[in-house]
Amino acid sequence: MSFxxxxxxxxxxxxSACFHSVHASEVRNVLDRAGSQAPLxxxxxxxxxxxxxxxFLEPMAQIAKNLTCQxxxxxxxxxxPMYISDFCCNHCTYCGFNANTxxxxxxxxxxxxxxxxxAIADTGIRHILIxxxxxxxxxxxxxxxxxxxxxxxxxxxxxxxxxxxxxxxYRGLKQAGADSLTVYQEVYDKSIYKAVHPKGPKxxxxxxxxxxxxxxxxxxxxxxxxxxxxxxxxxxxxxMAGLHARYLEQTYPHVEISLSLPRMTRAGGAISPRxxxxxxxxxxxxxxxxxxxxxxxxxxxxxxxxxxRDQLIHLGVTRYSAGSRTDxxxxxxxxxxxxVQFEVTDTRSVNEVAAMIRHSGYQPVFKxxxxx
Amino acid sequence: xxxxxxxxxxxxxxxxxxGTGKFASNEQIRPMLSASGSEIITVALRRVDLxxxxxxxxxxxxxxxxxxxxxxxxxxxxxxxxxxxxxxxxAGCGDFIKIEVITDMQYLLPDNHETLKAAEILAKxxxxxxxxVMPDITISRQLYDAGAAAVMPxxxxxxxxxxxEMKPMIQRIIDTSRLPVIVDAGIGRPSxxxxxxxxxxxxxxxxxxxxxxxxxxxAGKAFSLAVTAGRMAYQAGMAGSSRRARASSPLTGFLxx
Ligand code: SF4
Numbered sequence: 001m002s003f004x005x006x007x008x009x010x011x012x013x014x015x016s017a018c019f020h021s022v023h024a025s026e027v028r029n030v031l032d033r034a035g036s037q038a039p040l041x042x043x044x045x046x047x048x049x050x051x052x053x054x055x056f057l058e059p060m061a062q063i064a065k066n067l068t069c070q071x072x073x074x075x076x077x078x079x080x081p082m083y084i085s086d087f088c089c090n091h092c093t094y095c096g097f098n099a100n101t102x103x104x105x106x107x108x109x110x111x112x113x114x115x116x117x118x119a120i121a122d123t124g125i126r127h128i129l130i131x132x133x134x135x136x137x138x139x140x141x142x143x144x145x146x147x148x149x150x151x152x153x154x155x156x157x158x159x160x161x162x163x164x165x166x167x168x169x170y171r172g173l174k175q176a177g178a179d180s181l182t183v184y185q186e187v188y189d190k191s192i193y194k195a196v197h198p199k200g201p202k203x204x205x206x207x208x209x210x211x212x213x214x215x216x217x218x219x220x221x222x223x224x225x226x227x228x229x230x231x232x233x234x235x236x237x238x239x240m241a242g243l244h245a246r247y248l249e250q251t252y253p254h255v256e257i258s259l260s261l262p263r264m265t266r267a268g269g270a271i272s273p274r275x276x277x278x279x280x281x282x283x284x285x286x287x288x289x290x291x292x293x294x295x296x297x298x299x300x301x302x303x304x305x306x307x308x309r310d311q312l313i314h315l316g317v318t319r320y321s322a323g324s325r326t327d328x329x330x331x332x333x334x335x336x337x338x339x340v341q342f343e344v345t346d347t348r349s350v351n352e353v354a355a356m357i358r359h360s361g362y363q364p365v366f367k368x369x370x371x372x
Numbered sequence: 373x374x375x376x377x378x379x380x381x382x383x384x385x386x387x388x389x390x391g392t393g394k395f396a397s398n399e400q401i402r403p404m405l406s407a408s409g410s411e412i413i414t415v416a417l418r419r420v421d422l423x424x425x426x427x428x429x430x431x432x433x434x435x436x437x438x439x440x441x442x443x444x445x446x447x448x449x450x451x452x453x454x455x456x457x458x459x460x461x462x463a464g465c466g467d468f469i470k471i472e473v474i475t476d477m478q479y480l481l482p483d484n485h486e487t488l489k490a491a492e493i494l495a496k497x498x499x500x501x502x503x504x505v506m507p508d509i510t511i512s513r514q515l516y517d518a519g520a521a522a523v524m525p526x527x528x529x530x531x532x533x534x535x536x537e538m539k540p541m542i543q544r545i546i547d548t549s550r551l552p553v554i555v556d557a558g559i560g561r562p563s564x565x566x567x568x569x570x571x572x573x574x575x576x577x578x579x580x581x582x583x584x585x586x587x588x589x590x591a592g593k594a595f596s597l598a599v600t601a602g603r604m605a606y607q608a609g610m611a612g613s614s615r616r617a618r619a620s621s622p623l624t625g626f627l628x629x
Binding site for chain 1: 393394395396397398416417418419420421424425428446448456459475476477478480531532533580583584
């Protein structure tokens with residue numbers, strides 16, 4: 001059974017009725033069990049994401065803090081994203097790179113990639129996340145493999161956030177040095193998915209949904225998934241993402257699973273977000289995920305403001321991006337006329353983010369993997 | 373005669389092994405070592421960045437007299453563990469290696485099969501091999517045959533602070549092992565470390581409980597005292613510690629007279 005069977009079963013689930021049926025006493029019960037480190041099931045995750053649980057954020061936070069400290073210690077891993085191409089044939093209505101947006105597109109040459117990589121490595125960052133739009137003609141497998149080989153000179157972990165590929169293609173990228181994969185489902189609700197992905201290969205819901213499985217089967221050691229908050233109903237999307245993470249954890253026990261909580265920010269040509277996740281709901285989601293999966297990696301991007309990111313450090317996040325540029329060549333190459341995929345809200349440098357982490361009583365970890 | 377812990381060709385006075393992971397800052401490592409008297413510290417090779425600034429390079433925080441125990445954390449197969457061990461030696465981390473092969477990211481439980489394979493190769497390669505395993509007397513015997521320097525059964529899952537969940541299994545290893553037994557993982561309180569030592573464990577490795585304590589230096593000291601107390605109790609042959617009948621004055625002694 002793949003995750004699509006499970007995801008399909010929930011398409012007709014009445015999330016709203018379920019969430020509203022939760023009573024405070026049930027939340028207390030789940031918290032008791034989470035506090036004593038009993039495993040939580042999917043019904044417990046629904047309880048923690050319900051409106052009733054919003055009155056329990058402080059006790060949830062206390063448990064989340066303890067669990068995170070126990071499993072990850074007082075450390076926060078750092079990584080930086082690097083955009084190498086903004087060509088894209090998809091029409092995602094929420095993204096500045098979508099095929100309808102007119103701007104001069106850029107694809108870095110291998111030489112430019114090398115310069116860009118060196119500039120990032122000079123900041124101390126050793127974990128890199130490579131991003132591209134979906135344009136297999138412009139950024140074919142061979143180009144991506146060459147890119148990975150360059151990256152291995154500068155970084156000890158190479159994560160990919162590229163268009164979905166087959167298992168065989170992923171094996172090629174792993175061979176070239178990549179070790180982890182990020183792929184956001186964006187939205188688990190099928191009808192919304194269809195509406196916001198009107199054209200292009202990304203409109204295939206199931207192919208995208210099963211991408212993390214193909215990556216895990218291809219041998220990536222870490223897989224990061226997530227919904228894009230601002231498209232579907234936040235609580236049910238958070239639940240589906242948790243369900244997906246749990247499925248991957250159980251099906252591929254050798255793979256480290258993480259979740260991200262990207263919230264839509266402004267970008268060229270984008271629709272305005274619906275159902276935007278409030279800060280309280282954001283925190284609730286983060287805490288619910290942590291209690292549900294104590295060993296889950298939780299990634300936080302620079303989409304969030306500096307002040308908000310500073311507060312979240314104690315609540316279960318394990319990985320921060322730092323010093324991010326979301327335009328192609330933004331670190332060093334500086335091609336003119338580029339556009340950003342999303343707007344960075346926390347614009348601090350790597351050093352400033354590391355200093356904040358130290359100040360909060362945590363250690364910024366620049367390197368926690370090696371491509372052996 | 374001094375009560376020393378012998379691993380390979382090396383003798384150690386302290387029976388508390390510590391770790392470098394999970395500290396709020398690398399600067400806490402040195403004072404923790406000095407308070408705990410620990411002479412062996414494990415470091416994940418995947419965390420070592422030789423190009424990093426001194427503040428961010430873990431190795432610069434470990435005093436020379438403390439023995440480095442690089443571990444193969446991140447390895448999913450014997451082959452990867454062997455590769456990591458060889459890189460560690462080339463990087464100047466010495467001959468000690470803690471084999472950690474984990475294929476279960478949810479509970480971080482070791483894969484005994486792959487661990488044994490790695491131990492066989494690395495022992496032949498003259499490493500002082502300390503393998504982290506699920507407590508099982510068969511693996512402990514096989515590791516002896518493979519040339520390991522110790523066996524490191526887990527008390528409970530890494531970082532769980534649950535203490536000696538595997539106590540009966542560990543006791544069987546202590547009773548049968550010809551290798552030093554070092555309980556690794558799961559020890560969350562000094563009393564649990566003392567309990568392991570009272571059972572006859574040769575040493576314990578504590579990381580999370582020290583690194584994530586409010587005061588890691590004080591916690592290091594507390595663990596050191598507990599390990600010493602537990603060891604003393606074991607050596608004193610505390611009443612009730614034997615699981616076989618041992619009469620204070622033999623009832624049938626007269627037959628020999
Ligand atoms: S979200 Fe990705 S696939 Fe969609 S338009 Fe943007 S870059 Fe292309």
